[in-house]
Amino acid sequence: xxxxxxxxxxxxxxxxxxxxxxxxxxxxxxxxxxxxxxxxxxxxxxxxxxxxxxxxxxxxxxxxxxxxxxxxxxxxxxxxxxxxxxxxxxxxxxxxxxxxxxxxxxxxxxxxxxxxxxxxxxxxxxxxxxxxxxxxxxxxxxxxxxxxxxxxxxxxxxxxxxxxxxxxxxxxxxxxxxxxxxxxxxxxxxxxxxxxxxxxxxxxxxxxxxxxxxxxxxxxxxxxxxxxxxxxxxxxxxxxxxxxxxxxxxxxxxxxxxxxxxxxxxxxxxxxxxxxxxxxxxxxxxxxxxxxxxxxxxxxxxxxxxxxxxxxxxxxxxxxxxxxxxxxxxxxxxxxxxxxxxxxxxxxxxxxxxxxxxxxxxxxxxxxxxxxxxxxxxxxxx
Amino acid sequence: xxxxxxxxxxxxxxxxxxxxxxxxxxxxxxxxxxxxxxxxxxxxxxxxxxxxxxxxxxxxxxxxxxxxxxxxxxxxxxxxxxxxxxxxxxxxxxxxxxxxxxxxxxxxxxxxxxxxxxxxxxxxxxxxxxxxxxxxxxxxxxxxxxxxxxxxxxxxxxxxxxxxxxxxxxxxxxxxxxxxxxxxxxxxxxxxxxxxxxxxxxxxxxxxxxxxxxxxxxxxxxxxxxxxxxxxxxxxxxxxxxxxxxxxxxxxxxxxxxxxxxxxxxxxxxxxxxxxxxxxxxxxxxxxxxxxxxxxxxxxxxxxxxxxxxxxxxxxxxxxxxxxxxxxxxxxxxxxxxxxxxxxxxxxxxxxxxxxxxxxxxxxxxxxxxxxxxxxxxxxxxxxxxxxxxxxxxxxxxxxxxxxxxxxxxxxxxxxxxxxxxxxxxxxxxxxxxxxxxxxxxxxxxxxxxxxxxxxxxxxxxxxxxx
Numbered sequence: 028x029x030x031x032x033x034x035x036x037x038x039x040x041x042x043x044x045x046x047x048x049x050x051x052x053x054x055x056x057x058x059x060x061x062x063x064x065x066x067x068x069x070x071x072x073x074x075x076x077x078x079x080x081x082x083x084x085x086x087x088x089x090x091x092x093x094x095x096x097x098x099x100x101x102x103x104x105x106x107x108x109x110x111x112x113x114x115x116x117x118x119x120x121x122x123x124x125x126x127x128x129x130x131x132x133x134x135x136x137x138x139x140x141x142x143x144x145x146x147x148x149x150x151x152x153x154x155x156x157x158x159x160x161x162x163x164x165x166x167x168x169x170x171x172x173x174x175x176x177x178x179x180x181x182x183x184x185x186x187x188x189x190x191x192x193x194x195x196x197x198x199x200x201x202x203x204x205x206x207x208x209x210x211x212x213x214x215x216x217x218x219x220x221x222x223x224x225x226x227x228x229x230x231x232x233x234x235x236x237x238x239x240x241x242x243x244x245x246x247x248x249x250x251x252x253x254x255x256x257x258x259x260x261x262x263x264x265x266x267x268x269x270x271x272x273x274x275x276x277x278x279x280x281x282x283x284x285x286x287x288x289x290x291x292x293x294x295x296x297x298x299x300x301x302x303x304x305x306x307x308x309x310x311x312x313x314x315x316x317x318x319x320x321x322x323x324x325x326x327x328x329x330x331x332x333x334x335x336x337x338x339x340x341x342x343x344x345x346x347x348x349x350x351x352x353x354x355x356x357x358x359x360x361x362x363x364x365x366x367x368x369x370x371x372x373x374x375x376x377x378x379x380x381x382x383x384x385x386x387x388x389x390x391x392x393x394x395x396x397x398x399x400x401x402x403x404x405x406x407x408x409x
Numbered sequence: 410x411x412x413x414x415x416x417x418x419x420x421x422x423x424x425x426x427x428x429x430x431x432x433x434x435x436x437x438x439x440x441x442x443x444x445x446x447x448x449x450x451x452x453x454x455x456x457x458x459x460x461x462x463x464x465x466x467x468x469x470x471x472x473x474x475x476x477x478x479x480x481x482x483x484x485x486x487x488x489x490x491x492x493x494x495x496x497x498x499x500x501x502x503x504x505x506x507x508x509x510x511x512x513x514x515x516x517x518x519x520x521x522x523x524x525x526x527x528x529x530x531x532x533x534x535x536x537x538x539x540x541x542x543x544x545x546x547x548x549x550x551x552x553x554x555x556x557x558x559x560x561x562x563x564x565x566x567x568x569x570x571x572x573x574x575x576x577x578x579x580x581x582x583x584x585x586x587x588x589x590x591x592x593x594x595x596x597x598x599x600x601x602x603x604x605x606x607x608x609x610x611x612x613x614x615x616x617x618x619x620x621x622x623x624x625x626x627x628x629x630x631x632x633x634x635x636x637x638x639x640x641x642x643x644x645x646x647x648x649x650x651x652x653x654x655x656x657x658x659x660x661x662x663x664x665x666x667x668x669x670x671x672x673x674x675x676x677x678x679x680x681x682x683x684x685x686x687x688x689x690x691x692x693x694x695x696x697x698x699x700x701x702x703x704x705x706x707x708x709x710x711x712x713x714x715x716x717x718x719x720x721x722x723x724x725x726x727x728x729x730x731x732x733x734x735x736x737x738x739x740x741x742x743x744x745x746x747x748x749x750x751x752x753x754x755x756x757x758x759x760x761x762x763x764x765x766x767x768x769x770x771x772x773x774x775x776x777x778x779x780x781x782x783x784x785x786x787x788x789x790x791x792x793x794x795x796x797x798x799x800x801x802x803x804x805x806x807x808x809x810x811x812x813x814x815x816x817x818x819x820x821x822x823x824x825x826x827x828x829x830x831x832x833x834x835x836x837x838x839x840x841x842x843x844x845x846x847x848x849x850x851x852x853x854x855x856x857x858x859x860x861x862x863x864x865x866x867x868x869x870x871x872x873x874x875x876x
Contacts, residue, residue: 033462033508033528035489036437041445044454055456060441077553331536 028069028349030334031356037067037349039074039084046087065091067346069353070216071307071335072251085216092218148186149400151407152297153322155194159288163198171240172200174282175207177249179383190403191245191282198285205237212252213384224263227256231265231275239274245282245403247306247315247382253279283314283381283402291322294407298377298398302365303329304336304357304389306382315381319402330364333357336380338388354392371396379405415480415868417501419458423481427503430471431461435509446504449489449496450551451839457484457504464509466586466623472505473621474590482871485617487528487559490551492756493837495563495616500872505621507558514624518543521629522581522598527558527622544632546573549833550744558622564614566833568665568697568740571791575833577613579628585612585620588864598626611859616835617870619863633699636664638733639712641721642685642693646670649692650767652719653790656696659715661708665697666791667740670770673787676746677739684739686722694790695740697733743787744798750783751800755816759823760794760832769826773797776818780811784819794832820846837873844874 029038042065045056068088075083172195176188195202207230211223230253234242244250256265257276266272301323303316320327337353358376362368367376376397380386389399419427427436437443437460448454463469476483482502489496498504511528518541525534531552535545548567549555555565561583566575582596596602596609612619643649649668656663669677671691678687685693694716698708709726716724727733747754761769770786773795777784788796797819801812820830820843829847830836836844845853860867860874 030530033506033511034434035445035506035508036442038445040448040489044445044448045441056441056444060439064441332533 028067028335028337028353031337031353032349036064039078039082041065042068042084042088043082046084046091062091062094066218067349068216069307069335069337069350070213073307073335089215089218089220092216093220094218148184149398149404150296151405152294153291153405154294154407154409155197155286155289155291155322157290158194158197158286160197160199162288163200163285167200167241170201171203171238172243173203173205173207173234173237173240175205175210175242175244175246175249175253177244177246177383178209179387180246184383184386184401187245187401187403190406190408191243193408194282194286194406195243200241200243200285203237203240205233205240207233210249210252212248212255215252215255224265227265231256234275234278239278241280242275242278243280243282243285245381245401246384247281247308247310248384250279250281250310251308281310281314281381283318284310284312286318287314287321289318289322293323293326297326297405298374299326300365300374300377301327302361302376302378303327304361304378304380304385305329305333306380306385307335308382315402319379328364330360332360334360336385336388337392338384350388351392354388357389358392358394358397367397368394413480413866415482415501415866415871419481419503423479424459426475427459427461430468430475431463435462435464435468436460437462443504445489446486446506447498449491449494451492451494451497451837453494453497453499453838455497455499455501457498458502460504460506462506462509466592469505469586469621469623470590470592473586473588476503476868477588477590477866480866480868482868483621484870485562485621487556487562488530488551488554490549490555490559491563491837492758492834493831493839495835495837495870495873496559497838499838502868502871507556507622510558510623511556513537516541516543516629520598521600521631523627523629525557525625525627527556527561527625529557531555531557531560538629539632542632543629545579545627545629547576547579557625557627561613561622561625562615562617563835564833566789566792566794568667568789570789570794570833571666572662572664572699573630577610580609580613580625581628582624582626583609583612583622584624585622587620588866588868592623593620596626600628614835616837616873618860618874619869621869633701635702635705635729636697636699636733637705637709637729638698638727638736639696639709639716639724640684640693640727640736640739641696641716641724642674642690643719643721644689644691646692646770647767648719648721649694650790652694652716652721655715655718656712659711661698661711661715663696663712663791664699665695665789667695667788668790669693669695669740669743669787670774670785672750672774672783672785673743673746676749676785677742679749680746681739681742684723684725684736690722693739695736697737702729740787743785743796747783747785747798747800750785751802753801753803753812755799755801755812756834757797757799757816757819757830758788758794758832758834759797759819759828759830760792761823761826761828763791763793765826765828766790766793766795769823769828770795772822772826773819776815776822780815780818782808782811782815784815789832792832793828817843841873 045061045065065088070085174191180188208226211226215223257272260266260272334357336357337350367374378399379402386401393399443457443460446460447456484498484502484504486496486504486506507527510526512526514524516523516538538545546569548569549565560576561580564576584594586592674690674693727736773784773786783800785798786795788794799812799815801808830840
């Protein structure tokens with residue numbers, strides 16, 4: 028956010044300074060103002076990776092938000108926990124809602140949903156001709172696998188899950204269907220620790236019932252959110268013991284990592300240049316990028332200075348203008364690499380990513396004519 | 410002649426003026442929003458009176474005219490990554506953020522020069538010029554966050570200094586606004602220039618006490634094709650230093666020559682699997698060379714040969730960025746690793762003549778032992794600049810007192826060896842009280858006279874520099 032705005036008060040340091048032990052007199056900093064300012068966090072986690080002391084600013088912000096409940100948190104909770112299964116419908120509704128009738132604070136979130144409505148996905152053009160069946164069998168033979176779809180994959184983009192299941196079956200995975208809830212990541216960020224704890228419990232119960240299989244994800248934020256269960260999971264009673272927590276950690280796996288080594292054929296309709304947006308919550312090795320660069324070769328380009336897309340969960344409701352500003356910075360970086368703005372009619376932007384939040388945000392902030400989607404959308408199921 | 414003292418706070422009329430000159434978000438007055446503008450990486454902080462974010466040079470001219478007339482102190486600021494409190498408004502004032510002056514105005518591959526505004530992020534600038542096969546060498550540890558303006562104001566160093574020098578070597582010209590609104594164009598676009606006094610060098614490292622930069626002209630070099638790295642561990646500090654001497658004697662000038670002492674190596678081993686034998690390693694050297702791909706393989710062999718007589722415990726080589734990365738990761742982990750020894754630290758950056766490095770580091774380690782405080786030494790061996798981290802717990806008053814005693818003993822030893830209190834961090838407020846230990850009365854009087862020529866009312870970053 029600092030990079031996009033040049034406003035230091037939006038920097039991780041400002042948040043750590045305000046949320047940490049006070050260096051100022053109690054009366055000098057109004058607590059409501061502090062809470063409002065520190066709430067403007069995208070929870071991208073980039074600062075954690077750079078901080079020499081490992082200060083987790085998003086966790087500090089989550090605690091601050093929890094201490095200052097307000098309407099936006101309530102709304103976000105409803106959005107995630109109650110509306111999740113109906114996002115498909117909501118997306119259709121959003122497309123029918125005239126801009127003039129949408130409150131400013133909801134406009135960005137609704138734009139993101141519009142981008143997800145059925146029929147707006149990318150047309151597939153990539154045929155995977157060889158899957159790493161032997162490597163998968165060598166590592167996971169005899170172990171069941173279940174797919175964690177997440178809120179978007181369960182709702183408006185059910186096609187992602189269908190393709191992911193198709194690929195897993197192709198690998199020879201022993202598929203188990205599990206009734207998972209939201210990963211809880213965005214609820215925690217929004218300062219809703221109890222709601223987050225509830226969905227985590229539901230998910231671990233479902234995982235146990237399924238026989239503790241491999242939990243395969245295709246959304247970077249879901250993967251991060253699920254991986255975080257292990258931190259303090261024993262103390263909170265989520266796991267029976269350290270061994271179970273470790274088993275969970277080992278079970279959560281990005282789909283792209285299982286597909287490493289696949290071979291594919293590019294079919295008709297493939298764009299000459301494909302952009303890749305690296306999600307802030309990508310796993311350490313960014314398995315999605317590795318897979319795509321192996322499959323698409325020089326066709327795939329990603330900006331060295333990728334930048335956050337600006338999704339930020341609750342920030343969509345709290346400060347959509349900031350979220351948009353960060354998103355525009357992200358598109359500018361993509362443009363510097365892809366060069367789509369030079370002739371948008373000839374080579375419109377075409378961007379893939381591996382995170383449902385990023386897909387929503389990029390769709391909401393995309394320049395005219397741009398196509399955005401999850402990489403699963405380009406994979407043919409035949 | 411008596412000068413009017415600086416004001417102690419902003420009046421309503423002052424605020425009205427600032428509101429007029431800096432509309433909308435260009436003026437910040439809410440304490441919660443201003444707080445971060447009062448802090449930097451020294452962990453010192455003070456609340457600014459107001460923060461302004463100019464977008465044009467004209468605004469800066471008007472601001473400087475007003476501040477001079479009204480005797481309002483101004484504290485220039487970029488990303489606040491300085492380690493010595495140079496950007497902290499410890500003596501009050503309006504903070505001037507240059508982050509909205511962040512355009513790269515021109516990059517010329519024929520002139521090997523670039524014009525930039527001060528708020529450009531250093532790493533982004535480096536990436537930009539690399540596209541034209543050009544190279545801007547200064548690489549302070551903060552380069553992904555810090556700005557070119559901040560680097561110039563502090564004469565930032567970095568690991569490549571041993572071969573390429575520090576920021577001052579790459580500043581060809583400075584355009585700055587002085588108190589009262591005068592504009593000075595120092596230097597120019599040529600790589601050589603001996604007309605008049607070297608005002609450019611005066612601005613570099615002046616810590617925002619002489620003027621506000623609006624444009625910097627920077628020197629660029631051809632981009633080296635590739636690089637290679639060697640990491641070697643030694644059973645003694647002397648062995649490591651002997652190894653470094655061997656490299657120079659072999660006629661090799663490395664791009665970087667870093668060392669880490671036993672405590673630093675131990676700290677890293679607590680957070681990462683290390684490639685060196687843990688029990689016997691007393692020091693580690695990491696060396697980088699750059700040049701053409703064809704020559705680097707041979708250069709690596711020469712480095713290995715040069716280090717051999719010092720009997721390294723182990724030696725690892727990496728050719729090209731991918732192979733080098735795991736070796737340099739060890740060096741980057743020193744700072745986080747030092748927090749495994751304690752929650753707080755005094756980060757000093759003394760420098761001694763190259764030949765005195767062993768004596769200095771052994772002395773710093775002894776000072777730590779005498780005072781019962783962890784002292785971690787690492788840094789830029791190639792130029793004698795050692796980072797001395799004095800690790801302690803700020804909640805324990807006894808440890809605070811012992812840490813301060815260590816710091817002062819480190820300074821005394823450094824000066825006795827002909828060294829300097831700061832190789833690259835600057836004096837700011839954390840080292841301000843010790844400047845008179847190094848600089849004599851005459852030198853400080855000359856510097857005060859120069860400051861008076863640029864800033865007769867003393868409105869720019871008061872209390873910093875040579876107090």
